[in-house]
Amino acid sequence: MSTRQREPLIFEQSVPGKRGMDLPPLDVPPPRDTRAAHLRRRDFGILPSVSEVDVIRHFTRMSHWNYGVDDGIYPLGSCTMKHNPRLNEKAAALPGFTDCHPMAPDELAQGNLELIYTLQEWLKEITGLPGITLQPSAGAAGELTGVMLIRAYHVSRGAARRIILIPDSAHGTNPATAAMAGYEVLEVASGPDGTISFTDLDEGGKTRRGLNSLLAEFGPEVAGLMVTNPNTLGVFEQAIQEVADALHAVGALMYMDGANMNALVGVARPGDFGVDVMHLNLHKTFSTPHGGGGPGSGPVACSAALEPFLPVPVVRRDTRRVGEGEVETHTYRWDWDRPKSIGKVHTYHGNFGMLVRALAYCLSHGADGLKQATLRAIVNANYIRARLSGTYHLPIQSPTLHEVVFSDTRQAAHDVHTLDIAKRLIDCGFHPPTVYFPLIVPGAIMIEPTESESKAELDAFCEAMLTIAREAETDPELLHQAPTTAPLRRLDETTAARRPVLRWRSPETT
Amino acid sequence: MRYLPSAPAEDRALLETIGVRNAEELLGGIPDRLRLGRELALPPHASEQEVAWEMGRLSARNARFCAQFLGAGAYDHFVPAAVDAQIGRQEWFTAYTPYQPEISQGTLQHIFEYQTLIADLAGLDVSNASLYDGGTACVEAALMAVRVQKKRRTVLVSRGLHPFYRQVLATAFAPHQELRLVELPLAAGGTEPADLAAALHEDVAAVLVGYPNFLGSVEDLTALGEVAHGRGALLVSVTQEPFALGWLEAPGRAGADMACGEAMSFGNKLNYGGPYLGFLAVRDSHKREIPGRVVGQTVDLEGRTGYVLTLTAREQHIRRDKATSNICSNQGLAALRANIFLQLAGPQGLAGLAELNAAKAQFLRSRLLELPDFEPVFDRPFFNEFVLRYHGDVATLREACLRESLLPGLDLGPWYPELEGCLLWCATELHTRGMIESVVEVAARVPSLNREGA
Numbered sequence: 001m002s003t004r005q006r007e008p009l010i011f012e013q014s015v016p017g018k019r020g021m022d023l024p025p026l027d028v029p030p031p032r033d034t035r036a037a038h039l040r041r042r043d044f045g046i047l048p049s050v051s052e053v054d055v056i057r058h059f060t061r062m063s064h065w066n067y068g069v070d071d072g073i074y075p076l077g078s079c080t081m082k083h084n085p086r087l088n089e090k091a092a093a094l095p096g097f098t099d100c101h102p103m104a105p106d107e108l109a110q111g112n113l114e115l116i117y118t119l120q121e122w123l124k125e126i127t128g129l130p131g132i133t134l135q136p137s138a139g140a141a142g143e144l145t146g147v148m149l150i151r152a153y154h155v156s157r158g159a160a161r162r163i164i165l166i167p168d169s170a171h172g173t174n175p176a177t178a179a180m181a182g183y184e185v186l187e188v189a190s191g192p193d194g195t196i197s198f199t200d201l202d203e204g205g206k207t208r209r210g211l212n213s214l215l216a217e218f219g220p221e222v223a224g225l226m227v228t229n230p231n232t233l234g235v236f237e238q239a240i241q242e243v244a245d246a247l248h249a250v251g252a253l254m255y256m257d258g259a260n261m262n263a264l265v266g267v268a269r270p271g272d273f274g275v276d277v278m279h280l281n282l283h284k285t286f287s288t289p290h291g292g293g294g295p296g297s298g299p300v301a302c303s304a305a306l307e308p309f310l311p312v313p314v315v316r317r318d319t320r321r322v323g324e325g326e327v328e329t330h331t332y333r334w335d336w337d338r339p340k341s342i343g344k345v346h347t348y349h350g351n352f353g354m355l356v357r358a359l360a361y362c363l364s365h366g367a368d369g370l371k372q373a374t375l376r377a378i379v380n381a382n383y384i385r386a387r388l389s390g391t392y393h394l395p396i397q398s399p400t401l402h403e404v405v406f407s408d409t410r411q412a413a414h415d416v417h418t419l420d421i422a423k424r425l426i427d428c429g430f431h432p433p434t435v436y437f438p439l440i441v442p443g444a445i446m447i448e449p450t451e452s453e454s455k456a457e458l459d460a461f462c463e464a465m466l467t468i469a470r471e472a473e474t475d476p477e478l479l480h481q482a483p484t485t486a487p488l489r490r491l492d493e494t495t496a497a498r499r500p501v502l503r504w505r506s507p508e509t510t
Numbered sequence: 511m512r513y514l515p516s517a518p519a520e521d522r523a524l525l526e527t528i529g530v531r532n533a534e535e536l537l538g539g540i541p542d543r544l545r546l547g548r549e550l551a552l553p554p555h556a557s558e559q560e561v562a563w564e565m566g567r568l569s570a571r572n573a574r575f576c577a578q579f580l581g582a583g584a585y586d587h588f589v590p591a592a593v594d595a596q597i598g599r600q601e602w603f604t605a606y607t608p609y610q611p612e613i614s615q616g617t618l619q620h621i622f623e624y625q626t627l628i629a630d631l632a633g634l635d636v637s638n639a640s641l642y643d644g645g646t647a648c649v650e651a652a653l654m655a656v657r658v659q660k661k662r663r664t665v666l667v668s669r670g671l672h673p674f675y676r677q678v679l680a681t682a683f684a685p686h687q688e689l690r691l692v693e694l695p696l697a698a699g700g701t702e703p704a705d706l707a708a709a710l711h712e713d714v715a716a717v718l719v720g721y722p723n724f725l726g727s728v729e730d731l732t733a734l735g736e737v738a739h740g741r742g743a744l745l746v747s748v749t750q751e752p753f754a755l756g757w758l759e760a761p762g763r764a765g766a767d768m769a770c771g772e773a774m775s776f777g778n779k780l781n782y783g784g785p786y787l788g789f790l791a792v793r794d795s796h797k798r799e800i801p802g803r804v805v806g807q808t809v810d811l812e813g814r815t816g817y818v819l820t821l822t823a824r825e826q827h828i829r830r831d832k833a834t835s836n837i838c839s840n841q842g843l844a845a846l847r848a849n850i851f852l853q854l855a856g857p858q859g860l861a862g863l864a865e866l867n868a869a870k871a872q873f874l875r876s877r878l879l880e881l882p883d884f885e886p887v888f889d890r891p892f893f894n895e896f897v898l899r900y901h902g903d904v905a906t907l908r909e910a911c912l913r914e915s916l917l918p919g920l921d922l923g924p925w926y927p928e929l930e931g932c933l934l935w936c937a938t939e940l941h942t943r944g945m946i947e948s949v950v951e952v953a954a955r956v957p958s959l960n961r962e963g964a
């Protein structure tokens with residue numbers, strides 16, 4: 001470990017003449033083509049001159065200021081920060097995978113094609129949906145692909161339609177996606193239990209529209225609804241089938257944001273409760289590491305009606321029977337002949353390295369392990385709910401699955417708020433939960449432990465939360481000052497946004 | 511199941527505290543009729559060994575090559591051992607997006623350095639924390655240009671852009687009836703300023719050109735920029751091989767207003783197409799329209815320097831349907847690889863690598879041109895990729911190369927019908943003189959067909 005509290009930017013460590021890379025000698029004549037001389041680079045700007053030792057120490061020291069899943073519970077709600085198995089990393093680093101060119105002829109990339117095909121079969125069975133693409137790079141990219149499928153479907157039946165409905169509890173990517181797909185967003189109210197409201201709700205004289213009246217008024221113009229199930233409060237939409245029926249009755253489709261699929265794998269399948277199209281987050285449910293902000297992977301699964309519109313190319317398996325025993329052999333290929341396809345959504349085949357890890361996760365768990373993981377994730381979240389709900393306000397009483405949302409209502413009486421609780425958790429050695437989301441719960445504290453956490457780790461986390469609640473009453477200032485043991489105290493985000501410094505500049509040039 | 515922390519006594523204690531007899535009781539929120547009334551029809555769990563074998567079997571089904579002369583947007587470069595070693599640290603690869611800056615300074619400082627390097631290589635002011643890949647980076651750049659340009663609704667796209675980038679652009683623009691995507695023709699492998707002048711009008715927000723383009727040609731950004739700016743359009747350079755930025759003038763200094771593309775070449779492996787690294791750099795005046803995460807420098811309560819995610823008022827979690835993009839998770843770890851790679855390379859490494867790439871490609875081209883069946887198609891400056899017409903049978907040439915474990919250049923016919931019979935060749939620092947000689951030798955042995963005569 002390094003206890004240094006500051007690591008200079010690499011640019012400040014640069015010493016002209018140092019180098020961190022030696023190159024092989026030029027074994028061919030030097031470049032002679034001078035036609036682009038006027039376009040040649042003369043200045044290498046601020047690239048640092050440092051040795052390999054400098055670089056390795058620089059990144060190693062910086063890494064010590066990061067909290068990772070191996071450090072302990074990472075209870076970010078909606079993010080499903082589960083254990084990242086090392087086998088999966090090893091598999092993804094096999095040279096047969098890493099050295100394969102994306103435009104390699106199909107017959108020379110049979111392993112990759114078989115892997116993609118196999119993972120697709122797993123995900124189809126898990127979601128209960130017959131169509132799938134693994135191209136989207138993350139959840140949001142999956143959403144965009146899914147909504148574009150919806151659009152293409154409507155266009156093929158006459159008109160794209162104008163509106164996408166989104167519950168007020170939705171993640172920000174949902175409305176942002178709908179807008180990127182050319183749709184207008186209308187918000188659907190959620191009822192007192194956080195699930196989609198069929199009826200209009202009156203809130204201090206302001207009407208928040210429920211599903212029924214929105215569909216009655218805009219029905220033929222509604223392309224679809226984007227729903228997260230279980231929703232962002234961890235509550236299963238009990239009436240999901242009725243929501244689907246109401247949508248289908250006006251020709252609209254139901255999109256499911258599968259960010260919370262960790263609550264359903266092996267237990268319930270979106271294809272069985274009316275979902276037409278959805279995305280999965282391999283970097284959540286299927287354990288591929290989050291990488292400090294990606295790469296993720298957001299496969300999209302869909303109904304047979306939407307299948308023709310999937311991005312090109314799609315993988316195909318051809319089966320032949322050979323020999324006396326009629327042994328089946330399979331070959332795989334990319335099928336580009338898809339006249340109704342929306343086109344490509346990724347330059348090549350998506351974040352393939354993540355697909356390798358996700359298949360390793362599936363094979364390791366198997367049908368039995370996948371279901372056990374789901375149940376354990378639900379047990380862990382409900383254990384935290386049971387231990388903390390006497391102390392922290394639980395805004396919604398309905399049964400919850402893989403995550404639980406509290407609020408700071410009780411602590412606010414002592415002028416202690418969600419942010420203070422989160423920062424104090426850091427001092428106690430834990431990564432904070434998701435805070436201030438979903439927006440429908442003011443001061444939300446959204447906790448998702450995942451199945452990876454042992455009883456001991458859950459207990460330690462709960463003890464910290466309970467201690468913090470006591471401190472809120474006895475010593476609120478302690479919480480306002482937190483964190484004090486992290487490499488830095490609270491950071492000034494307002495100034496950062498008002499007078500942005502987004503890069504280093506050499507003192508000589510400024 | 512080895513990843514689950516189950517132990518009978520503890521499991522019971524958990525359930526007791528919750529107040530249920532078994533885990534199934536907790537599924538009460540899911541109506542019975544909506545549950546899967548059976549087990550998933552999938553194989554049972556497997557040991558680590560068995561899964562390792564299976565992954566080994568799959569990876570071994572892919573062909574390995576002595577040398578790949580295929581680039582076309584995905585480049586085989588050397589990755590220093592320090593990159594993989596560092597990436598293997600759990601502090602980097604298991605962390606989430608740095609939402610809690612006090613315990614994410616490692617990731618945040620790295621992104622700040624990455625942004626600095628990308629902006630500087632591009633000759634522009636501001637870079638974001640990364641985008642998914644080259645194709646989606648083009649989409650984000652084009653949509654951003656339309657936002658910046660207010661009333662202008664047309665984006666011109668050079669036919670020299672990677673065909674897949676153009677397909678991704680077409681997919682993303684299809685829902686937007688109000689926007690128009692118009693192709694600029696190629697003349698002799700490049701985008702002619704005169705053709706651009708003819709296509710420009712008051713509605714054109716931006717022009718996207720490859721730098722170098724898909725066919726390897728170095729477009730004249732300065733000339734194109736003058737023409738574009740004359741009619742109020744922005745010039746967006748699209749780079750699919752960023753090693754070229756060690757050879758060519760920074761796009762921002764050559765005339766581009768925005769630079770985007772694919773940066774997988776910096777420290778990332780081919781990986782059958784991903785994870786790769788979309789990048790986007792823009793001018794300071796446009797920074798509040800940039801999509802995706804951006805890290806800024808600030809201070810903590812005690813005045814110490816630190817880093818945070820900033821300009822969040824642009825983003826989906828605040829602005830929802832008015833956000834500059836829907837992107838949330840990006841390609842963080844791929845950007846970390848690029849950052850480590852660039853720091854190791856430094857100015858000498860990047861310049862040296864660029865020279866090696868240019869030299870190998872020029873050598874490969876001149877050796878192939880010594881054979882009677884190869885002929886230049888056009889004559890433009892290039893970096894590490896170039897196009898040659900082949901007068902023999904492309905399929906036969908390909909088979910001959912594959913037999914020697916050499917992956918030849920890309921057959922351009924399917925992507926550019928006007929270049930039927932032409933191949934796009936690539937050479938990098940990984941190609942020794944010997945490898946280049948062997949592909950030339952193989953090509954020399956393939957019987958000539960001479961199409962003109964046929």
Ligand SMILES: Cc1ncc(COP(=O)(O)O)c(C=O)c1O
Nearest residue numbers: 078138139140171173259838839
């Ligand atoms: C409910 C929900 N939807 C969508 C997303 C976006 O996913 P990604 O970051 O993979 O794009 C998230 C991620 O946090 C989420 O929690």
